[in-house]
Amino acid sequence: DQQVKQNSPSLSVQEGRISILNCDYTNSMFDYFLWYKKYPAEGPTFLISISSIKDKNEDGRFTVFLNKSAKHLSLHIVPSQPGDSAVYFCAASGVSSGTYKYIFGTGTRLKVLA
Amino acid sequence: GAVVSQHPSWVICKSGTSVKIECRSLDFQATTMFWYRQFPKQSLMLMATSNEGSKATYEQGVEKDKFLINHASLTLSTLTVTSAHPEDSSFYICSARDPTLETQYFGPGTRLLVL
16 A cells, blocks of 8 residues: 555756655554655765745745645755756655654656756 | 765675675664665665664565674674575665754665676
């Protein structure tokens, strides 16, 4: 059972436009969400995070939105740059029955076209 | 920022040998570390959660006798692939949880090739 889902395996966006990457989760015990960026053959790099007490967090060109009622979060990149081309993973974390869980989505490959 | 290192970055070994991969948090203490495996064109797959001073928690389908995890200190976790076979060839990534920042930092990964 995939508790964290990224339903779009790939996304292409023109340089300068907005990139929107989506992520859905099923378990309401998750209370902290993160986005990672990953280049081939490298470990993921932390990008931005959001706590469940917030609905928006912004850092430069990156903004994460959280809709708890819909169990949905999204990452907005604006303006998109060719260097943003990578695989983006969302992750959800929380404690359930005393066990800390950290679940990744399946990733979305973003391609920013020059 | 926080740094997590992995050693070695790549390793080639013969089938039947054991390989140890180290994961270190360099500037924070990590009570929890995670080991992932990535298959080509697939997402990271969590293999196990490594807890300092206690036994690792393995995800379903991961053989604990095959993938031995030891978290001997607050800055070091090791993954030993025992009696490696070609199907164990993969990219292994560790991460360390910084409890003060509620963030995980990932190591650069270790590419394992078993001949």
